Amino acid sequence: MFVARSIAADHKDLIHDVSFDFHGRRMATCSSDQSVKVWDKSESGDWHCTASWKTHSGSVWRVTWAHPEFGQVLASCSFDRTAAVWEEIVGESNDKLRGQSHWVKRTTLVDSRTSVTDVKFAPKHMGLMLATCSADGIVRIYEAPDVMNLSQWSLQHEVSCKLSCSCISWNPSSSRAHPPMIAVGSDDGSPNAMAKVQVFEYNENTRKYAKAETLMTVTDPVHDIAFAPNLGRSFHILAIATKDVRIFTLKPVRKELTSSGGPTKFEIQVVAQFDNHNSQVWRVSWNITGTVLASSGDDGCVRLWKANYMDNWKCTGILKGNGSPVSGSSQQGNANPSLGSNIPNLQHSLNGSSAGRKHS
Amino acid sequence: MEELDGEPTVTLIPGVNSQKKQMCFDWGPGEMLVCETSFSKKEKSEMVPGCPYIHIIRKDIDVYCKILRKLFNESHGIFVGLQRIEEELTGKSRKAQLVRVSKNYRSVIRACMEEMHQLAIAAKDPAGDSQFSSQISILSAMELIWNLCEILFIEVAPAGPLLLHLLDWVRLHVCEVDSLSADVLGSENPSKHKDFWKLPGNTQTLTELELKWQHWHEECERHLQDGTFASSPHLEALCKIMLGDEAALLEEKELLSNWYHFLVTRLLYSHPTVKPMDLHRYAQSSLDVFLGGESNTEPLDNILLAAFEFDIHQVIKECSTALSNWWFVAHLTDLLDHCKLLQSHNLYFGSNMREFLLLEYASGLFAHHSLWQLGVDYFDYCPELGRVSLELHIERIPLSTEQKALKVLRVCEQRQMTEQVRSICKILAMKAVRNNRLGSALSWSIRAKDAAFATLVSDRFLRDYCERGCFSDLDLIDNLGPAMMLSDRLTFLGKYREFHRLYGEKRFVDAAALLLSLMTSQIAPRSFWMTLLTDALPLLEQKQVIFSAEQTYELMRCLEDLTSGRLVHGEPDAQQLQDDDIETTKVEMLRIGLARNLARSIIKEGSLEGS
Numbered sequence: 001m002f003v004a005r006s007i008a009a010d011h012k013d014l015i016h017d018v019s020f021d022f023h024g025r026r027m028a029t030c031s032s033d034q035s036v037k038v039w040d041k042s043e044s045g046d047w048h049c050t051a052s053w054k055t056h057s058g059s060v061w062r063v064t065w066a067h068p069e070f071g072q073v074l075a076s077c078s079f080d081r082t083a084a085v086w087e088e089i090v091g092e093s094n095d096k097l098r099g100q101s102h103w104v105k106r107t108t109l110v111d112s113r114t115s116v117t118d119v120k121f122a123p124k125h126m127g128l129m130l131a132t133c134s135a136d137g138i139v140r141i142y143e144a145p146d147v148m149n150l151s152q153w154s155l156q157h158e159v160s161c162k163l164s165c166s167c168i169s170w171n172p173s174s175s176r177a178h179p180p181m182i183a184v185g186s187d188d189g190s191p192n193a194m195a196k197v198q199v200f201e202y203n204e205n206t207r208k209y210a211k212a213e214t215l216m217t218v219t220d221p222v223h224d225i226a227f228a229p230n231l232g233r234s235f236h237i238l239a240i241a242t243k244d245v246r247i248f249t250l251k252p253v254r255k256e257l258t259s260s261g262g263p264t265k266f267e268i269q270v271v272a273q274f275d276n277h278n279s280q281v282w283r284v285s286w287n288i289t290g291t292v293l294a295s296s297g298d299d300g301c302v303r304l305w306k307a308n309y310m311d312n313w314k315c316t317g318i319l320k321g322n323g324s325p326v327s328g329s330s331q332q333g334n335a336n337p338s339l340g341s342n343i344p345n346l347q348h349s350l351n352g353s354s355a356g357r358k359h360s
Numbered sequence: 361m362e363e364l365d366g367e368p369t370v371t372l373i374p375g376v377n378s379q380k381k382q383m384c385f386d387w388g389p390g391e392m393l394v395c396e397t398s399f400s401k402k403e404k405s406e407m408v409p410g411c412p413y414i415h416i417i418r419k420d421i422d423v424y425c426k427i428l429r430k431l432f433n434e435s436h437g438i439f440v441g442l443q444r445i446e447e448e449l450t451g452k453s454r455k456a457q458l459v460r461v462s463k464n465y466r467s468v469i470r471a472c473m474e475e476m477h478q479l480a481i482a483a484k485d486p487a488g489d490s491q492f493s494s495q496i497s498i499l500s501a502m503e504l505i506w507n508l509c510e511i512l513f514i515e516v517a518p519a520g521p522l523l524l525h526l527l528d529w530v531r532l533h534v535c536e537v538d539s540l541s542a543d544v545l546g547s548e549n550p551s552k553h554k555d556f557w558k559l560p561g562n563t564q565t566l567t568e569l570e571l572k573w574q575h576w577h578e579e580c581e582r583h584l585q586d587g588t589f590a591s592s593p594h595l596e597a598l599c600k601i602m603l604g605d606e607a608a609l610l611e612e613k614e615l616l617s618n619w620y621h622f623l624v625t626r627l628l629y630s631h632p633t634v635k636p637m638d639l640h641r642y643a644q645s646s647l648d649v650f651l652g653g654e655s656n657t658e659p660l661d662n663i664l665l666a667a668f669e670f671d672i673h674q675v676i677k678e679c680s681t682a683l684s685n686w687w688f689v690a691h692l693t694d695l696l697d698h699c700k701l702l703q704s705h706n707l708y709f710g711s712n713m714r715e716f717l718l719l720e721y722a723s724g725l726f727a728h729h730s731l732w733q734l735g736v737d738y739f740d741y742c743p744e745l746g747r748v749s750l751e752l753h754i755e756r757i758p759l760s761t762e763q764k765a766l767k768v769l770r771v772c773e774q775r776q777m778t779e780q781v782r783s784i785c786k787i788l789a790m791k792a793v794r795n796n797r798l799g800s801a802l803s804w805s806i807r808a809k810d811a812a813f814a815t816l817v818s819d820r821f822l823r824d825y826c827e828r829g830c831f832s833d834l835d836l837i838d839n840l841g842p843a844m845m846l847s848d849r850l851t852f853l854g855k856y857r858e859f860h861r862l863y864g865e866k867r868f869v870d871a872a873a874l875l876l877s878l879m880t881s882q883i884a885p886r887s888f889w890m891t892l893l894t895d896a897l898p899l900l901e902q903k904q905v906i907f908s909a910e911q912t913y914e915l916m917r918c919l920e921d922l923t924s925g926r927l928v929h930g931e932p933d934a935q936q937l938q939d940d941d942i943e944t945t946k947v948e949m950l951r952i953g954l955a956r957n958l959a960r961s962i963i964k965e966g967s968l969e970g971s
Contacts, residue, residue: 001369001371001392001417001418001419002371002417002418002421003371003372003373003374003415003416003417004391004416004417004418005415005416006374006375006413006414006415006416007413007414007415007416008413009395009412009413009414011412014397014398015384015395015396015397015412015414016384016397017384017386018384018385018386018393018394018395018414019386019393020386020387020388020389020391020393022756023389023756023757023758023759024388024389024390024391024756024758025758025760027386027388027393027414029395029414039414043760047414047416068787068790068791069783069786069787069790070790071790071791071794072794088794090794090795090796124783148793148816223399229752231745231748231749231752232745232748280399280400282382282384282399283384283385283399285385285386285387286387287387288387288389288752288753288756289723289749289752289753291723294385294387294392296382296383296384296385296399297382298382298399298400299378300376300377300378300379300380300381300382300383301378301383302383302385302394303368304368308716314368315368316368316369317368317369317370317371318368318369318370318371319371319373319383319385319394319417320370320371320372320373320378321372321373321374321375321376321377321378321381321383321396322372322373322374322376322378323375323376323377323378323379324372324374324375325374325375326374326375326413
C-alpha cells in the first residue's frame with residue numbers, strides 16, 4: 001500500500017470521521033468544529049473542497065452517505081443530541097464555475113435525550129431508511145417514505161438496548177432468506193452490563209425489531225461494529241472493535257416449523273481474535289467485497305486483516321504514522337508508481353546477484 | 361503452511377503521530393481514506409491549532425503504472441484465449457499448446473522489459489534510470505522463474521532433454537550477465553556436446569545416451585590419469601570440470617553467477633541424463649555448497665529451490681509474498697491449473713487457490729478507470745465467486761460520462777445482472793432529475809424498468825407543460841414506442857403528446873377521440889382532467905362539429921364528475937377564492953361550449969347526409 005495523496009483537511013478542530021461516497025469520488029469529513037466538509041475528486045485526481053458548513057451545535061461524531069439511488073444525501077450525528085439529513089442542491093451556474101455546491105438541511109432528528117453516537121443508512125433494498133444510536137441506550141430507525149421529499153422522515157422503531165450505545169451496523173445482505181438485521185454495540189463501562197453486543201432482527205409478522213442474539217463473550221466496552229458484505233453466504237460475519245479485534249460468524253439455525261414466529265436463532269463462533277493493537281480497538285470496517293477488515297486502535301495504527309483460501313485470518317498490512325512531515329505539495333503522492341516488491345532484498349537478488357555474488 | 365505468510369507490509373503515513381493519536385479511516389472502492397484523530401478524548405473538544413491531513417491510500421501500485429499497461433492488456437488476451445481453448449485441449453497436442461501459452465506469457469514479459477529498457481535509455485535521467493532498472497530486474501526475475509516453471513512443470517518430458525532445457529535456461533538468463541563464464545565453459549564443450557546430443561530431434565533412447573556418455577566420461581578419465589593435460593594446468597582443470605569434479609568446479613566459482621548456474625553445470629558434467637524427480641537432490645546441495653554457509657538464502661533462491669523440488673504450492677506461496685502484485689501468481693497458477701498440476705498436488709484446495717488469486721488480481725484492476733474492463737473477464741472465469749464479485753465491483757464504477765455508463769451497463773446486461781442494471785440506471789435517473797434533465801431521467805427510468813420513477817418523471821413533464829405550455833424533450837416522448845407501457849403515467853404522457861401532434865396536424869376528429877379516451881380509460885390522472893377539458897375547448901369552438909353527441913355527453917359527464925368532487929375545506933383564503941374564481945369561470949365556459957356543441961351535433965346527426 002502507498003500514500004497516493006495527502007489533502008490538507010482545513011478543519012479547525014479534531015476530525016472524528018471521514019467517509020467515502022459509494023463510488024469513491026466524493027468524501028465527507030466531520031469535526032469537533034461542528035462542521036462538515038464535502039470534497040470532490042476531479043478528473044485529474046485532485047481533491048477540492050466543494051462545501052463546508054456548520055451542521056450542529058456540538059462535535060459532529062459521524063458522517064455518512066446515502067446510496068446514490070437516493071441522490072446526493074448525507075447524514076450526520078452529534079454531541080448536541082441530534083442527527084441531521086442533508087441534501088445537495090444543484091446550484092446556480094455561477095456556483096458551478098466556482099466549484100461550489102450547496103447542502104441544505106432536510107430534517108433534524110431530535111428524539112434523543114443524549115449525544116447521538118452513530119448514524120447509518122440501511123441497505124438500499126430497504127428504501128431510504130436510517131438508524132441512529134445514542135448514549136441514552138436507544139436505537140431509533142427512521143424512514144423517508146417519499147424519496148423525492150426528504151423533509152418527511154418518520155420514526156418507525158425505537159429499540160431499547162438498555163445500555164449506552166456507541167455503534168450500529170446494518171446487515172447489508174439483500175437476500176430474501178435474511179430479514180433486516182441490525183447489530184448494536186455498547187461502550188458501557190460497568191462490568192455488570194453484559195449485553196455489549198446485541199443483534200436485532202425485523203419480524204414480518206409483528207412488524208417490529210426483536211432481539212435475536214446477545215454475544216455473551218464480549219464483556220468489554222465495544223467501540224465499533226460492522227457486518228461484512230455478503231457474497232452469497234448463508235451465514236453472517238460480524239466484526240467487533242473492543243479491547244481487541246474480534247470476528248464472529250453467525251450461522252442461522254434451521255427454524256423448527258412450529259416456532260416460525262420468533263427471531264432466528266444463530267450458532268455463534270469466533271473465527272478470529274487479535275490483540276495487536278495493544279489496547280483499545282476503536283474502529284472496524286470491511287472493504288466492499290468483505291474480504292479485508294481494517295481496524296484502528298490505541299497503538300495509532302490501522303491494521304488490515306485478511307483470510308486466505310484456507311479461511312485463516314492474518315494481518316496483511318499495517319498503516320502507521322511516523323510523524324514525518326507531509327511531503328511537498330499537498331496533492332501529490334509520495335510514491336512513484338512502480339512494479340513493487342514487498343521485500344527490498346528481492347530487488348537485490350533479482351538483479352542476478354544472488355547470495356553467492358557477494359564475494360566478488 | 362498454505363497461508364499467505366510473511367510479515368505484514370508496513371506503510372508509513374506522514375504527519376500522523378501514532379505515539380499520541382489514532383487514525384480514523386474509510387474504505388472506498390479502490391482506495392482508503394485515513395486521517396489522524398483522537399478517539400479517547402470525545403467529551404471535550406480539543407482546540408488543535410494544526411490541521412491534519414486526509415490521506416488517500418492505494419493498494420495496487422502497479423495498476424497505475426503506464427508501462428505495465430501493455431503487460432496487463434496482452435496477458436489478458438492470452439488468459440482469455442487459454443480459458444476458451446480449454447475444452448479443445450486433448451492428448452499430445454495439449455501439452456504443446458500449453459507450452460505455447462506459457463511462451464506467450466514470457467514473451468509479453470520480455471516485451472515489457474524491452475520497452476522499459478528503451479524508455480530508460482531515452483530518459484537519460486539517473487534517478488528514473490535506477491527506478492527503471494529495478495523494475496526491469498524484477499520483470500527479469502519473473503521471467504526467470506516462469507521459464508523454470510515452464511521447463512519443470514509444463515514442458516518437461518520424464519527424462520532426457522531436461523538438462524538441455526535447463527542449459528538453455530541458464531544460458532538465456534544467467535550467462536547473459538556474465539559472458540566470460542560462457543566463454544570459458546562453452547569453448548570446447550558445447551560443440552562436443554552438440555554432437556553428442558545430436559540436437560535437435562534427438563532420436564536416441566535414454567539408455568543409448570547414457571551408454572555413450574559413460575564411454576566418453578571414461579575416456580576423459582583415462583586422459584586425466586594418463587596426464588595428457590599435465591603440461592597445461594588450465595586444460596587439466598578443464599578436464600576435471602568436464603568429469604564433474606566438484607572441487608574443480610568450485611574453483612571457478614567467480615565465473616558462475618549463482619548456485620543454480622552451478623547446479624546445471626554440475627549436472628551437465630556428472631549427471632546429464634538426470635531425471636526431473638531426482639533434481640531436488642542436487643538442488644539443495646548445490647545451494648549449500650555454493651553458498652558455503654556464508655550467507656542466507658534470498659527470496660529468489662527459495663522460489664527456485666521450491667521449483668527444483670517440484671513443490672508448486674511453495675513456489676506460488678513464495679512468489680505471492682515476494683512480489684507486490686498479483687499479476688504473476690494469478691496467471692502462472694491459472695496456467696498450472698490448466699495443466700492439471702494443482703489438482704494432482706492437492707485435491708482439496710487446488711482450484712480454490714487459482715480462483716483466490718484471480719479474484720485478487722481482478723479486484724486490483726477495478727481500481728483503475730479503464731483497466732476494469734479486463735477485470736470483468738477474469739471474474740467471468742471464476743466459477744464460485746466471480747459473478748458476485750463482479751456485481752459488487754461493477755456497481756461502484758464511477759459513471760463519469762454517459763459513454764462509460766453505457767459500457768458498464770452493456771457488461772451487466774450481457775450477464776443478466778438485472779439488479780445492477782436497475783440500480784445503475786436509477787442512479788443516473790436520479791442524478792438527471794436533480795439536474796432537471798427530464799428527458800435523460802426518463803430514458804434512464806425506462807432502461808431501469810422502474811415504473812415508479814417513470815411515473816415521477818412523467819409527472820414532472822406534465823407539470824412543466826402546465827407551467828410553460830410546451831413540452832421539453834419532444835423527440836424522446838414521441839418515440840417511446842412500447843416503453844410507453846412501463847407506467848400508466850408514462851402512457852398518458854405519450855398519448856397526451858400524441859393528442860397535441862394530431863391537433864397540430866389538424867386531424868381534429870382523431871385528436872378529439874384520443875382526448876376523450878384519455879379520460880374515460882382512466883389513464884389520465886384526475887388532477888389533469890381540467891387541463892384536458894380545457895384542451896377540448898378549441899375543438900368545441902371549431903366551425904365544424906368535431907365531437908359527436910355521444911362524445912359530448914361523455915365530456916359532460918366527466919365535467920360533472922370532476923366538479924362534484926370539489927369540496928370546500930374550511931374558510932377559503934384570498935388566494936383560494938381567486939383560484940376558485942378562475943375555476944368557476946373555466947367551468948362555466950366549458951358548460952357553455954359543451955352545450956352548444958351538443959346542440960350542433962344533435963342537429964348534424966339528425967340531418968340527412970349532405971345537408
